Amino acid sequence: MKRDDGLREVGRSLPKIDALGLVRGTPAYTDDLAPRESLCVVAVRSPHAHARILSVDTAAALAMPGVLAAFTWRDVPRVAVTRAGQGHPEPSPRDRFILDEYVRHVGDEAAIVAAETEEQAREAARAVRVEYEVLPAVLDFEAALDNPVVLHPEPEIHENFPIGFEPRRNVASAYSMHVGDVDAVVAGSEVVLRRRYYTQAQQHVALEPHCACTWLDVHGRLNVMSSTQTPWHVRRIMARALEREVKEIRVVKPRIGGGFGGKQMLHGELYCALATLRTGRPAKMVYTRREVFEATNTRHPMRLDVTLGADRDGTLRAIDLEVLSDTGAYGEHALTVFMVAGAKTLPLYNKVEAVRFGGRTVYTNRVPGGAYRGYGAIQGNFALESALDELAGELGLDPIVLREKNMIAEGETSPIFAIMGEGTEGVEMIVESCKLPECIRRGRELIGWDAKGPRREVAPGVFRGLGMALAMQGSGIPTIDMAAATLKLNDFGSFNLLIGATDLGTGSDTILAQIAAETLGVPTGDIIVYASDTDRTPFDTGAYASSTTYVSGHAVREAALKMRAEILVEGARSLGCEPARAAFDGSEVRGPDGAITLRDLSAKLLYNEHQKQLMTTGSHLCEKSPPPYMAAFAEVEVDAATGEVTLVDYVAVVDCGQAINPNLALVQVEGGLAQGIGMALWEEVVYGPQGHLRTRDLMSYKIPGREDIPSIRAELVASHEPSGPYGAKSVGEIGIDTPPAAIANAVAAAVGARVRELPVTPEKVLGALPG
Amino acid sequence: MNISLVLNGRRADWDVEPGEALLDALRRHGVLSVKRGCDTASCGTCTVLLDGAPVPSCAVPAPRADGREVTTVEGLPEAAAHLGACLAAEGADQCGFCAPGLVVAVVAMSRELDDPDDEAINHYLAGNLCRCGGYVSQTRAIRRYLQEAR
Amino acid sequence: MAVKAYLRPKSAAEALSLIEGDERAALIGGGAYLRLASRGYETAVDLCDAGLDQVRVEDGALRLGAMVTYRRLETDVVVRDCCGGLLGRCVQNIVGVQVRNIVTVGGTVAGRYAFANLTTALLALGADVVLERGGRKPLEHFLADKATARDVLVEVVVPTTAARCAWRDLTRVRTDFAVLNVAAVGDGGAVRVAVGARPGAARLARGAMQAAAAGDARGAGAAAAAELDFGDDLRASADYRRRVCAALVTRAVEEVLA
Known part of the structure; x- marks a missing residue:
């Protein structure tokens, strides 16, 4: 099957290679094995x-x-x-x-x-x-700093490099950075908005x-x-x-x-x-x-103080984001989650004259914080994208117009890319793919932004409202994330693909097989995947930071390119011609005087002539982290008598570069949205006064069921990231980022109730109703 | 204590603990399609059919299965293959942990409901949680399965 | 304490004889929270074979055996035709079909679960309970009793004279237990209003009933909010419950009066 884009296996919604086995209940998980x-x-x-x-x-x-x-x-x-x-x-x-x-x-x-x-x-x-x-326990993270109760007095503990670790002060990490003179620019801005937001602990519930x-x-x-x-x-x-x-x-x-980070x-x-x-x-x-x-762990709860400076025409001039993050009893991912709250939100609005980010993560006697999909970006996004809507309200601007005026565009950069990495400095980067304008255009059309207007009464006391938010994430951790892949040619033409990459159920084994197949020119069905075994597969840092498609995908492609070259050499030898005069199309090596099929060549190579094992390894270091982007739109219905919020529709349009497997990319978005919607409306880890969890089962901690989110509509826009394998960027995390802000914005549009503390419960909505 | 049940069409004579849940007895006897997700009958992952009715096997005492029929996804190979293909075609299958319980529930639904629309599907399957997908692809796949299976 | 014996008596009388005088014996109704609760007793007495899964209408009353499941309340045509379908409607969103296939009427009522929608509906309908030893008594009295007596709940008797029945509840996700639940039942000129999950156990709101009988739905809402006690829990605060109670009772009574 030859397509317009010249791709055969990449870009196809192939079924996940483990689908049938798992649905049949084949023993496959740790407790089964x-x-x-x-x-x-x-x-x-x-x-x-x-x-x-x-x-x-x-x-x-x-x-x-x-x-x-x-x-x-x-x-x-x-x-x-x-x-x-x-x-x-x-x-x-x-x-x-x-x-x-x-x-x-x-x-x-x-x-x-x-x-x-x-x-x-x-x-x-x-x-x-x-x-x-x-x-005595420290249960309030806003009282943790310099509390007389110190959680970690033990002498052996340490930081591996400077992360602002001050255990005597209950500080697990601290960081700050700034570009330009934020205070001066804020002081000179025509409109200044200062707001405080809170995000809650969320459980992964894999x-x-x-x-x-x-x-x-x-x-x-x-x-x-x-x-x-x-x-x-x-x-x-x-x-x-x-x-x-x-x-x-x-x-x-x-x-x-x-997994989701958990x-x-x-x-x-x-x-x-x-x-x-x-x-x-x-x-x-x-x-x-x-x-x-x-x-285990939860998402780090955060307090986020946002200051925006803008001019009346909607020019955003300064952003200041000060964060206090609660890492619970241990500092797992303390620094990096907290930094991502700035690093993967602030570059969205790269035209500001000054930007500042800083704060601390503190210890409390709670379940430790940890990695969770979104990884700080969802917390930062809720604060920044809520604040932008509040600013739009003050300026009398359409929230979309305000964002379009200030958002990052293709060919641009942000100084933050170079300043903030994950725990270390970042990497300078020009944005080579950013289809935010297309995402917004398509999203506003799907949700009916212009036709419906921000607010309407659909029954006495029942209002519908629209809200939106933008988001970005990353694709791997530059200069740190590294992945490798090995291809082995088997007799009669199949390949083993050995990868360190870690499929969590996302289908990454399938996607990586598609990349191998595309590069080799063979059907994906000829790739036998074996993964995630420290003895038997090459190294991979693992499945996190939205890295697998972008980083491991590159490694697979490199291994396959090398394999192609070796097949060509051996095929030419078998045909008795110079490799330069031969060509390999995935099914046969053709020379000037004849051809040999891969099937025959592979058997000959192991049994009959010039016997040898063809085995190649590709290795890839992530050198930049091109963000995927997204525009999301929520429609909610709010009952003004009870504060109940019903999510009527959610539209998400995503630029993830070339989707290797569009169906699997879309379900990443849909699944991320569902978790983000859960965080926006219902999910919350709650403690009693003595630090006991009140939410310790799925009767008390409620994740969304299928009736709670009847309409999620996700689409991908055409995009191509030059640095990605076949133009791909990541898609694993970005889906989760927008719902808290988009839904809070929609509720505010519907009934004027601005909830700045997640989740947006009926009780908080009722409490925030004007009048 | 000894119980005798019909498991996926075959008689099984098991020694179970009086306080054991059917889920644990099944897994202990090698019926590993039945997954333990929550311990509180909240997630649907351990769904089996007890005399044809979908139940959370974590909440059914094993001794209650004495003299009754228990069906797991191992006993529904055609439905599993067919629904599995539909899920895969929609990209709706992710980690797969909830899938065997979902298949069992969908089979029960297809026997109980005639031509359910999306709302009816979502209502019948509300007890089957999924944390990976956003349900919408899954619902599309289930609709396709029900249409093809008719 | 591990469960050492599992018994399946053939009648309520036999079940009663098994638990009488044995503090270590416990009845298994539905079993939904088995894995949570399995450490409190040594002898499990399962009522599944005791012939308590009958549904019948007799002398103008619907008689629901203790082992009738929630799912039967939704699907059984006899139950659906009674009380405007209230009994099926009030349980239809509880967790999922699987759980509703094992949770029983008797397990709910005898367990006196404060969050239970069904109890609120039965109270508004003026149901009685029948106990193997204690005989028949109004549900309202049964709920007020302390659950000390060793007895077996045999069936629940529901009058079928109710003309109009309304159900209102508020949940976080759809399948969650209610933040507050309200049943209103119009029977002749009278209206009965019950409110549960406050988070205390369901109670009749008598002031609201008076206002409703006088045709004042809004007054009924206000009266219920004023006369009932509300508390804080994981799901909501007392203040919020009180506000929502007024709104939900008003709506339920409006529906009954319409």
């Missing part, structure tokens, strides 16, 4: 938000039937690590141990037991007697709870299977924490049931490893849903 004889590992979890462990008595537990091991903080290596699955050295503080003398949030691990069955292990965990000295298993292989090496987004980072951090060599550990990711931290891996190393037995740890809530 864990050895049947695995011990079950269960944690004894702190009932206190902050306490010192005075003693742990495991004798009764160890005496119970089936119990083989119990560990306390005294029994395990004491090496400061971070559990954040990030590059080496990590930009998160090393502020955590396998187990510690202190517990710092309800649900923190106090001890570990392992038994033959899950029930025995849970019974044993209940029988472990822990004596706590309960300490339907597969976190799960890990470990076993020793015949060589005595520790094998780890885990529902992780970052196998290599898990291996490296495990080695450090367990005081072992990296080479002694293998980490494999099987199919995983969703599996970019280590969870059960270290505890399973302890049990396996101690007993020699395979071990597994499957989190209950309650444990997922209490003992």
Whole structure:
């Protein structure tokens, strides 16, 4: 099939290669594949938000039937690590141990037991007697800085490079930057808008709870299977924490049931490893849903202070964004999430004369913050895109007009690209693809912006309103994210594609196979994918920061280009001609006097003539991070008597460059929107006064169901990113960014209620109604 | 305690714990299509048919299955293949963890409802959560499946 | 405490004999929160074989066996034809079909769950409960009793004379438990109004009932908001519930009076 764009496999909505197997329920996830004889590992979890462990008595537990091991903080290596699955050295503080003398949030691990069955292990965990000295807790993140209660007094903890780490002040990280004189420009602006916004903790709720298993292989090496987004980072951090060599550990990711950033931290891996190393037995740890809530991570809650300076004609002159971020008990992704709140929002409005960003992340006795899709950008976006609408209101301008006047365009740049990276400096970058004008044009048409007007009464006391927001994200972390891929030619013409990349259910294995197939000129069905195994596939930093298509895709393409060249050489040799006179079209190598099919050539190469294995590796370092862009439009209906908000329609138009697989790109957008809508309207991790979670199951923490979001309409605009593989940019995160602002803006348009604290609940809407 | 059930059309004699959920008994006996998602009957991931009715197997005591028929996606291979193809064609399948439970629920829906529209589909399947997609592609795929299956 | 025995008695009387005098025995109605609750008892007494899944109309009343599921309330034509379909309507958004296939009328009522929509509707309908030992009594009295007596709820008896029935509730996501729920039932000249999930258990709003009987829907809303107690929980504050109560009661009563 030859198309106008000359592409055959890229740009096709091929079915996901694992689709049928998963729908049939084939055992594929960690808990399905864990050895049947695995011990079950269960944690004894702190009932206190902050306490010192005075003693742990495991004798009764160890005496119970089936119990083989119990560990306390005294029994395990004491090496400061971070559990954040990030590059080496990590930009998160090393502020955590396998187990510690202190517990710092309800649900923190106090001890570990392992038994033959899950029930025995849970019974044993209940029988472990822990004596706590309960300490005062810091539960309000706005009171954390310089609080007399210090969460992390331990001497071993440290930052790997300067990140503003000041544990004595409860500060996990701090940062500031500015371009131009913000105060002066604000002072000289005709209109100044200062607003404070809050975003809440959100839980990922991947339907597969976190799960890990470990076993020793015949060589005595520790094998780890885990529902992780970052196998290599898990291996490296495990080695450090367990005081072992990296080479002694293998980490494999099987199919995983969703990640969204929630599996970019280590969870059960270290505890399973302890049990396996101690007993020699395979071990597994499957989190209950309650444990997922209490003992994994949430999105970092933030307080965002925005100052905008503008002139009456709508020229935006200055943006000041000051952020306080709550990283909870540990500083996982503390600095980088907080920086992204500025780095992946502020460049949208690159024409300002001055821009400033700064603030801190602080420790509290809450569930640790962590990576979550959007990764700061959604928090920053809610504040900035809400503030822009408020400014538009003050200026009497259409919110779209205000944005069009000030937004970034193709061929332009922002100084922020070079100043702010993720934990380090960024990379200077000219925007080579930015279809925001097209996204806005199409979106306003789909939602009916001009026909409907911002507000109308559809029944007595019931109003509909329209709101919108723009967004950008990135495509990988420049100069850090690196991926590799290996292609192996098999007899009779198929290829193994070995990739370190980590498919979380997104379909990245399929997309990378499409890129390999396109480059080789073969059908995608001839590519056999094996992925995410630290022993058997090449390296990849992992599935995060919207990197896989853009970074790993490049590596695959490079491997395939090299493979093509080798096939040409071997084909020419077989045909007896110079390679320069031969051509390979994916199915055969043709020379001046004849041709040989790939099928025949590959068999000959292994069985008959000049026998050799063709195997090529491509490796790619992300050198820039071209943002995908999006314009989103929400239509809501608000009942002014109850404050109830019904999302009537949501339109999102995205520039993600060339979509490798349009259906899979669209479902990334749709799925991101659903999570963003959840954050906008319903989802919130709520604590009681003592720091206990009040939302620790799916009855109390509500994610949107299919009746809550009946209409999501996502479209991709034609775009081509010159630096991307086949013109692709990323699409994994951007979908989540816009709903909080777009929906809050729509509610404000409908009934005049401006909610600046997420989620936009009926109660807050009612409270914010004018009059 | 011993129970005897008909699992996917075949008799199964199992030793189960009196306090065990059907979900745990199924997984312990190697029926691994049935996934544990939430522990509180809130997500639909562990849906099975009990005497033909979709139920959350995490909330059904295993001993209650004694003398009854239990159907999991392993017992619905044609529907799984067909609905799976429709989901894949729409790009609606993502991590797949919710998919076996969804197939079971869709089969029950197709037996209970005649020609449901999108609203009826969304209502019947409201107990099947998905966190990866935004449901709309899934609904398109289910509609296509129902049309083709008729 | 692990469950050591699982029993499936053949009648309510047998079930009663199994739990009487055994504090470690517990009845299993629906079982929906099994994994949460399985540690409180040693003997599980499952009513699934006790013949309590009957639905019938007798002497002008709808008799719902304790093991009738929510799903039957939605799909059973006998139930649908009674009380303007209120019983099916009030449960139709509870979690999902799967859960409604196992949650039962008896489990809900006997559990005295304050958030339960069904209890609010039954209260407005003037239902009675029938207990194996305690006999028949008004639901309102049953709810006021402390749940101490060891007994088996056999069935719920619902008068079918209600002419007009209205249901209003407010939830976060559609399938969530209600922030507040309201049932209003017009029967002859009288209107009965019940409000639940305040977050306390469902109660009749007698002031609202008087105003409604006088044809004053807005007054009924105001009266309900004034006379009932409201509290804070995860889902909403007392203040918000009070405001919303006025609006929802007004709307429900307007529908009944229309």
